[in-house]
Amino acid sequence: MTDEFETQLRRALRPVDAPEGFTEKLMGRLPKAEPANPPVVVVALPSSRPAAPALRPTRNFVLPAALAASLVAAVMLGQHMGQLRDQARQQREIAEGREASRELMQALRVTSQKLDMAYQAVTNPPSTSAGEEENPS
């Protein structure tokens, strides 16, 4: 009974054909899909020679080195630009300080002159009575 049923199952599950043009459709898609691991070519060496070390794929170090050099140069340039900016700011602050000092000295000098004039005016007032006596009406 089981064998008969299994035979029937095998017959019912017979493989079916793929749709027409299946292979052509697939082959049309192949160029887009590059083989990830192409076949390895094995070269037989004479048995007397010692086995050569396995070849390793060479890496291209040019690009990483250039990238690293660019990064270092960019960092150094940034530091240098920062130093220049600090120096310029210090010089500007010194110049502004000197200018402020000069203006303060000028203000003190003017104030001192004004005070001298006021002091002179207070200590030596003009004699108005003598003039009145010279011109009697």
Place this chain on the structure above:
Amino acid sequence: MPDSLLTQARAGDADAFAALVRAHQGSVFSIGLRMLNRRDAAEDLAQDVFLQLYRKLGDIESLEHLGFWLRRVASNLAIDWLRRIPYTSTQPLDEEMQVPAQEHPQDPLMDRELARLLNELSPPARAVMLLRYQEDRDLAEIGAMLDMPVNTVKSHIKRSLTTLRARMIGARLVDCEADETKPINREKLP
């Protein structure tokens, strides 16, 4: 099929690769069709499997390994697709899927019914049954393909056979009842 075909395909010979595809496309497509129950999905799955094969040709050691690899990838990919898109058991059978069964003169209706009932099994059980009865693989190979212990494969087959047989009997009983009641017109009964 000569082993040199595989070597040529690995070396980049497109014709050799096409010959390999033609030799295995029916098997891969059938696994997809009976797992996914849709012809368009089965074709997509088979295309996907062969594209993967093209990328992995360097890993294929022999023609036997090729057959094993294709069945393994097709089955597992179908189970994976079914986990994501449950588009099998509730959908009707594809019209074209029934054609091959009709070619058998013995009992085409029963063959068709068996193929339909197979879709009611769980995806792993269905894959086991397909690899066993469609691809005619032994239990150890099925276990290796589906990453399943041999005892699990055995129990899947045993349970699936019991279920299928019971449902076949049930389907026949339903048909008999329908045939018996059909000529009776209840409205005209007194």
